[in-house]
Amino acid sequence: MTASPHPVAGSTAAVASVVTAEGVSFRYGSRPVLDDVSLCVGPGEFVALVGPNGSGKSTLVRLLLGLLRPDAGTVRLFGEDARALRDRWRVGYVPQRAVAANDLPATVREVVSAGRLGRSGWHGRLRRADWQAIDHAVEEVDLTDLRDRRVGELSGGQQQRVFIAKALAAEPDLLVADEPVAGVDAESQRRFRDSLSHLVLEHGGAVLLVSHELGAVADDLDRVVVLKQRVLFDGDPSELAARGVSLGVHAEDLPLWLERLH
Amino acid sequence: MPWPFDRDFMRLALAAGVVVGLCAPLIGTFLVQKRLSLLGDGRGHVAFAGVAGGVLVGVWPVWTAMAAAVAAAVVIERLRSRGRAPGDLVLALFFYSGIAAGIVLLGLAHGVDANLFAYLFGSILTVTPGDVGLIAVLGVVVLVVVGVSWRALFTVILDEEAARAAGLPVDTLNTVLAVLAAVVVVAAMRVVGILLVAALMVLPVASAQLVARSFVACLRWSAVVGVVSVVVGLGSARAADLAPGGAIVLVAAAIFAVLAMLRSGRRAQLAFARGHETGRAGPP
Numbered sequence: 001m002t003a004s005p006h007p008v009a010g011s012t013a014a015v016a017s018v019v020t021a022e023g024v025s026f027r028y029g030s031r032p033v034l035d036d037v038s039l040c041v042g043p044g045e046f047v048a049l050v051g052p053n054g055s056g057k058s059t060l061v062r063l064l065l066g067l068l069r070p071d072a073g074t075v076r077l078f079g080e081d082a083r084a085l086r087d088r089w090r091v092g093y094v095p096q097r098a099v100a101a102n103d104l105p106a107t108v109r110e111v112v113s114a115g116r117l118g119r120s121g122w123h124g125r126l127r128r129a130d131w132q133a134i135d136h137a138v139e140e141v142d143l144t145d146l147r148d149r150r151v152g153e154l155s156g157g158q159q160q161r162v163f164i165a166k167a168l169a170a171e172p173d174l175l176v177a178d179e180p181v182a183g184v185d186a187e188s189q190r191r192f193r194d195s196l197s198h199l200v201l202e203h204g205g206a207v208l209l210v211s212h213e214l215g216a217v218a219d220d221l222d223r224v225v226v227l228k229q230r231v232l233f234d235g236d237p238s239e240l241a242a243r244g245v246s247l248g249v250h251a252e253d254l255p256l257w258l259e260r261l262h
Numbered sequence: 263m264p265w266p267f268d269r270d271f272m273r274l275a276l277a278a279g280v281v282v283g284l285c286a287p288l289i290g291t292f293l294v295q296k297r298l299s300l301l302g303d304g305r306g307h308v309a310f311a312g313v314a315g316g317v318l319v320g321v322w323p324v325w326t327a328m329a330a331a332v333a334a335a336v337v338i339e340r341l342r343s344r345g346r347a348p349g350d351l352v353l354a355l356f357f358y359s360g361i362a363a364g365i366v367l368l369g370l371a372h373g374v375d376a377n378l379f380a381y382l383f384g385s386i387l388t389v390t391p392g393d394v395g396l397i398a399v400l401g402v403v404v405l406v407v408v409g410v411s412w413r414a415l416f417t418v419i420l421d422e423e424a425a426r427a428a429g430l431p432v433d434t435l436n437t438v439l440a441v442l443a444a445v446v447v448v449a450a451m452r453v454v455g456i457l458l459v460a461a462l463m464v465l466p467v468a469s470a471q472l473v474a475r476s477f478v479a480c481l482r483w484s485a486v487v488g489v490v491s492v493v494v495g496l497g498s499a500r501a502a503d504l505a506p507g508g509a510i511v512l513v514a515a516a517i518f519a520v521l522a523m524l525r526s527g528r529r530a531q532l533a534f535a536r537g538h539e540t541g542r543a544g545p546p
Contacts, residue, residue: 065427088429095424104295105471105480106416114417118428122414150475166420170428
């Protein structure tokens with residue numbers, strides 16, 4: 001087993017943590033994607049997961065969400081096996097390239113309301129409290145004025161905010177966002193940062209953000225995890241800054257920088 | 263009832279047609295958004311094999327068509343969701359196998375039963391009270407299931423993986439939708455025929471997408487267009503002695519064409535008005 005530079009706490013911390021991966025390995029066919037990866041996100045923590053394309057970030061996210069079964073190791077969400085978690089609404093998920101088809105006849109409010117279903121029950125009616133949470137999530141991403149617009153009519157940045165609101169609508173304890181601001185304008189990135197800060201500061205929710213573009217949130221991060229098949233770095237962003245690595249500039253090149261630094 | 267629905271056979275046709283005109287576009291709304299517009303066609307061809315099997319063994323073909331279409335729906339969905347083969351390939355496999363099996367079974371039955379044409383091209387003017395009863399029951403099943411699960415089906419349409427992460431039973435919901443599509447195909451067999459059944463699932467939705475501002479509105483508009491197509495199509499068929507199945511589908515296509523033209527005209531008008539306001543309008 002390859003030890004990560006900053007091993008996570010042992011199983012005693014698993015229940016207190018929001019999400020824990022211990023010694024996780026995964027391969028697609030004969031191609032290894034993740035090798036002995038350990039990671040822990042605690043309540044109220046804001047953690048960034050960075051790494052180059054093909055480093056295994058999205059696969060790790062799918063493992064952490066319980067969408068894939070690891071070849072080795074364990075993944076626990078809120079102390080339960082990630083694949084058997086009952087209250088799945090506790091995890092909000094913004095997938096990569098979350099955009100709507102241009103011809104999708106659905107309003108912003110309808111799309112955001114879909115995010116509430118995991119909490120309200122998929123076959124039940126949405127109650128007043130559900131609609132309040134939905135409207136609050138729309139407000140969080142500053143789209144209240146556009147809530148009755150067809151989502152296909154919005155810009156790419158606005159659409160991504162819609163999908164972030166969808167993930168926030170269930171009022172999750174953990175938000176996992178996979179490249180949510182890739183290619184969006186600075187204004188949308190700023191609003192995205194505000195939404196995450198709000199989730200962390202006001203609701204005590206945890207955030208795991210996968211992104212190449214950490215400049216907008218660099219000041220708010222508690223930890224940065226650098227992944228390239230295995231964990232190369234797991235620690236305070238200031239440790240990286242002390243080594244001359246700027247998150248805003250070098251996110252994509254971080255593994256290369258860290259290999260040089262080690 | 264007033265002309266053209268003043269005769270018993272027209273009233274029965276209207277009852278069967280309205281149920282199908284209401285239900286087919288509701289299911290079609292989800293299929294179109296999932297980019298599975300031709301799914302109804304695939305189901306129809308498998309249902310054809312079921313009809314031929316019924317003719318061969320002497321069982322009411324509706325039951326054998328239902329069994330074949332539902333079984334195919336479940337198998338196709340399993341193959342698609344497990345990524346064993348691309349969705350369009352799976353559909354093509356069942357599409358052609360269904361037709362081939364139908365032809366072989368009819369060959370074994372020594373000839374083409376005259377009633378077969380009623381299933382292939384529809385025979386809404388000959389539906390019996392028993393047919394209408396069955397179609398009504400199938401319609402109620404479709405309406406109840408869609409009423410209960412439309413939000414969940416909509417969530418799956420938006421993003422299957424996110425829906426799975428939220429704990430929704432995505433595989434079950436996809437199978438439910440596939441089975442409902444099979445049920446609608448069987449219900450619509452006598453109305454527009456196996457060869458045109460997919461049209462009633464898709465064309466009203468295409469029209470609704472042009473005018474609806476929300477998903478709920480799209481469901482409502484598609485059902486309205488479906489019912490209007492049936493009523494106008496049946497009336498036209500009576501008035502001009504046309505084949506009712508084809509007339510219904512042509513009315514649905516005409517509604518789409520008119521709405522599309524109105525929309526593009528409106529867009530051009532708006533673009534001209536905007537250009538005029540900013541002084542960028544073209545030469546008078």
